[in-house]
Amino acid sequence: MNIKNICIAVFTCSFFVNTFAQDSTFVKSKLKTKTKAKEKAWYIPDYAKMQFAGNLGLLSVGAGYEVAQNVLYSELLYGFVPKSVSNAENIHLISIKNTFPIFTKQIGDFTLSPIAGFTTSVETGNNSFLILPDKYPKGYYLPSAIHFTLFAGVQVHKKFKNQNIFKGADFYVEVGTVETYLFFALTSKEVPFKDVFSSAIGVNFYF
Amino acid sequence: MLFGILMIFTTCENIFNFSAYMANVKEEDKNTTAKNLQLIEDLQSESKDFKFAFVTDTHFFYDNLKTVLDDINKKEDVLFVIFGGDYSAQGLLKEYEIFYDILKTLKKPFVTVIGNHDYNSNGGIIYKEMFGAFNYSFKFNDNKFVLFDNVVWESNKIPDFDWLSSELSNNALFSQVFVIAHIPPSDNQFTDAMEQNYTSLMSENNVPLSIHGHTHGYSYEKPYGDGVNYLTVPSLKKPKYCIIHVKDNSFEIELIKL
Numbered sequence: 032m033n034i035k036n037i038c039i040a041v042f043t044c045s046f047f048v049n050t051f052a053q054d055s056t057f058v059k060s061k062l063k064t065k066t067k068a069k070e071k072a073w074y075i076p077d078y079a080k081m082q083f084a085g086n087l088g089l090l091s092v093g094a095g096y097e098v099a100q101n102v103l104y105s106e107l108l109y110g111f112v113p114k115s116v117s118n119a120e121n122i123h124l125i126s127i128k129n130t131f132p133i134f135t136k137q138i139g140d141f142t143l144s145p146i147a148g149f150t151t152s153v154e155t156g157n158n159s160f161l162i163l164p165d166k167y168p169k170g171y172y173l174p175s176a177i178h179f180t181l182f183a184g185v186q187v188h189k190k191f192k193n194q195n196i197f198k199g200a201d202f203y204v205e206v207g208t209v210e211t212y213l214f215f216a217l218t219s220k221e222v223p224f225k226d227v228f229s230s231a232i233g234v235n236f237y238f
Numbered sequence: 239m240l241f242g243i244l245m246i247f248t249t250c251e252n253i254f255n256f257s258a259y260m261a262n263v264k265e266e267d268k269n270t271t272a273k274n275l276q277l278i279e280d281l282q283s284e285s286k287d288f289k290f291a292f293v294t295d296t297h298f299f300y301d302n303l304k305t306v307l308d309d310i311n312k313k314e315d316v317l318f319v320i321f322g323g324d325y326s327a328q329g330l331l332k333e334y335e336i337f338y339d340i341l342k343t344l345k346k347p348f349v350t351v352i353g354n355h356d357y358n359s360n361g362g363i364i365y366k367e368m369f370g371a372f373n374y375s376f377k378f379n380d381n382k383f384v385l386f387d388n389v390v391w392e393s394n395k396i397p398d399f400d401w402l403s404s405e406l407s408n409n410a411l412f413s414q415v416f417v418i419a420h421i422p423p424s425d426n427q428f429t430d431a432m433e434q435n436y437t438s439l440m441s442e443n444n445v446p447l448s449i450h451g452h453t454h455g456y457s458y459e460k461p462y463g464d465g466v467n468y469l470t471v472p473s474l475k476k477p478k479y480c481i482i483h484v485k486d487n488s489f490e491i492e493l494i495k496l
Contacts, residue, residue: 084254112256118367119261119360158259158359166391168426175328175359178258209258212332219300221340227332229255 078201078237080106085231086180086209087126087152088112095235104130110152119158126152132186142188146203150180182207182231201235260331261360263367267338270350271370277347278318282379286413286486289315294322294420294451295353295473296337302477303340305496309477311345316481318346320383322451322471323353323420329361329392334368349376351385353420353451354427357392373398375405381484382412386419388436390427399435406443413487415445422450422470424461440466447482447489458491 076094083090088110095106105127112122132144153161159176163169184205191199208216212227291310296303310316326333334356341348352365352372366372372387384405388397402417409415421427423436440448441464448466454473461468469491472478477496482489 084256086255086257089256110257112260116256117260117262117360119259119363122257122259124257154257154259156259172358209255209332211258211328211330215298215300215332215336219298221300221304222336226252226336226339229252231254 076238078235080108080233080235082108082110082231082233084229085150085182085205085207085233086178086229087128087150087231088122088124089116091124091126093126101132101135104132106130117158120156122154122158123156124152124154126150130186135188140189144186144188145183146186146205147183148181150182150207152178152180154178179210180207181210181213184231198237200237203233203235205231205233207231258328258330258332259359261363261367263331263334263364267335267368269370270338270368271374274318274347274349275374275376278349278376278378281317281347282377285379286381287484288317288379289313289481289483291316291319291479291481292322292418292449292469292471293319293474293479294471295324295454295475296321297324297327297355297473297475298333299474300336300340302474303337304343305477306474306479307340307344309494309496310479311343313481316346318378319344319348320385320418320449321348321350322418322449323351323389324355324451324473325350325353326355326358326361329356329358329364331360331364334361334364338368349383349385351418351420352387352389352393354389354392357389362393373401373405377412379484380413382409382415384415384417386417388419388421388423388428390432397432397436399432399439402436403439403443406439406445409443409445414447414484414489415443416447416449416482417445418449420450421452422457422468423448425452437462437464437466440464449482456493 077097078095080095081092087108089112091108091110093106093108095104098105108126108128110124110126114121128148128150130146130148132146135142135144154176161174161176163172182205184203186201186203188201189199191197206228208227215222216224216227293306310319325337350369356365373385375382375384386402390397406415417440423433445466448468450470453470454475455470456472457470459468460466471480479494481492481494483492
C-alpha cells in the first residue's frame with residue numbers, strides 16, 4: 032500500500048510539476064535552441080534513441096524530437112523481441128513515447144532531471160489483432176494489439192566537448208507499467224504494486 | 239520522489255519486462271497439472287464419499303478469488319479444487335502469473351481446464367507450459383474426471399471429440415464419470431453438429447454431470463431430456479463457487495455465496 036501511494040504520487044507529480052518547472056536557465060537555453068532549430072527542417076530528428084526493456088521490446092530504437100524543449104520530448108520507436116526470448120512468435124512493436132522532464136538540475140558537467148511520461152504501443156506481429164477477426168460476434172473483444180505504458184525515472188544529460196558527431200547524450204533509468212497491469216494493482220489488494228512495475232534503461236544521442 | 243523511484247526499482251518482481259506478449263513462463267511455475275495430479279493421487283482412499291470444489295471464470299476478480307480460496311481452505315472435507323477456465327482477459331503472461339501467485343495460497347491440490355480468454359494472444363503457449371495438456375483425465379476413489387478443452391474460436395481448432403469419446407468409452411469401470419469443459423454445449427461457439435456431438439457422447443457414456451463456466455451465470459438442469467445434468471457455475475464477479483459432494487453412484491451440488 033505504501034509503494035502504491037508513492038507510485039500514484041510520482042505519476043501525479045510528473046504531470047503537474049512540469050507545467051510549472053521553469054527557471055531562467057531554461058528560458059535562456061530555450062532561446063538558444065529556438066534559433067538553432069530554425070536552421071534545421073522540422074522532420075529531421077533531434078536525437079537518436081535506444082532503450083532496453085520497458086515493455087517496448089527487448090531493444091527498441093528510434094528517433095526523437097524536442098517538441099517543446101525541457102517540457103516534452105516525443106519519440107518514434109521500433110521494438111523487437113526475438114522468438115528465442117519471447118517463447119512465441121517474434122514480437123514487433125511500434126511505439127510513440129512521450130517523456131516529460133519534471134525539472135532539471137545542473138551538477139558539474141551533468142544535467143540531472145527526473146522524468147515521467149507515457150507510451151502508446153502497437154504490436155504488429157502475430158501475437159495480437161488490431162481489427163477483430165470475422166469469426167467473433169461484433170464487439171466480442173477489444174483490439175489486443177494496443178497497449179499503453181506509464182513510466183517515471185531519472186535522466187542524466189552530458190554535453191560532449193567534441194561535438195563533431197553527437198552534441199551530447201542522455202542516459203536514463205525508468206520504472207514503468209502497462210495500463211492493464213496498473214488497473215489490476217489499483218483495483219485489487221491481492222496484486223502488489225511491485226509485481227506490476229519493471230525497469231528500463233536507455234540512451235539518447237543528440238545530433 | 240527520487241527515493242520513491244529507487245524503492246520501486248529495487249523491489250520490482252521482474253526487473254525487466256520486454257513486452258506484454260511474452261510467453262516465457264518461469265521455471266518454478268511450469269507443469270502445474272502434473273504436480274497436482276500426483277498430490278490428488280496421494281489423497282485417494284477407499285471412500286466413495288468425498289467433496290471437491292469448482293471455481294470458474296476468475297478473470298481479474300482477484301480479491302474474490304482470494305476470498306473463495308480462503309473459504310475452501312477452511313473446509314476440511316473439500317479434497318481438491320477444479321478450475322473451469324478464464325483466468326485472464328487477454329491471455330497475457332502477467333494475468334497468468336497473478337492468478338498463479340494467488341493460487342499458491344490454496345492449501346489443496348487443484349487442476350484446471352483452459353477457457354476461451356486464456357487462448358488470447360500467446361495464452362495457449364503459456365497455458366501449456368504453466369499447467370500442461372489441454373485434454374486429460376484422472377481417477378479418484380473409483381470415479382473418473384475428464385477435463386476437456388472445447389474452445390473453438392480462440393484456439394483455432396475443433397474440439398477433439400475423438401479423444402473425448404475414447405476417454406469415456408471405459409465408463410463402465412467407474413462408479414461415475416464427470417466431464418469438465420469451459421463452455422456449455424449450448425453456446426454460440428458451437429455449431430449444432432458440435433453441440434449434438436458433445437451431448438450424445440455424454441448420454442451414450444452415462445455421464446451423470448457435465449460441469450462448465452463461461453456464461454458467468456448459474457444453471458443446473460437437464461436441458462436435453464436424456465438424464466445428463468449440466469451445471470454452469472457463476473464467475474467470480476461475486477464470490478460464488480460450487481461444492482460437488484460425490485457419493486456412491488450419486489452426487490449433490492451446493493452453490494456457495496460468500
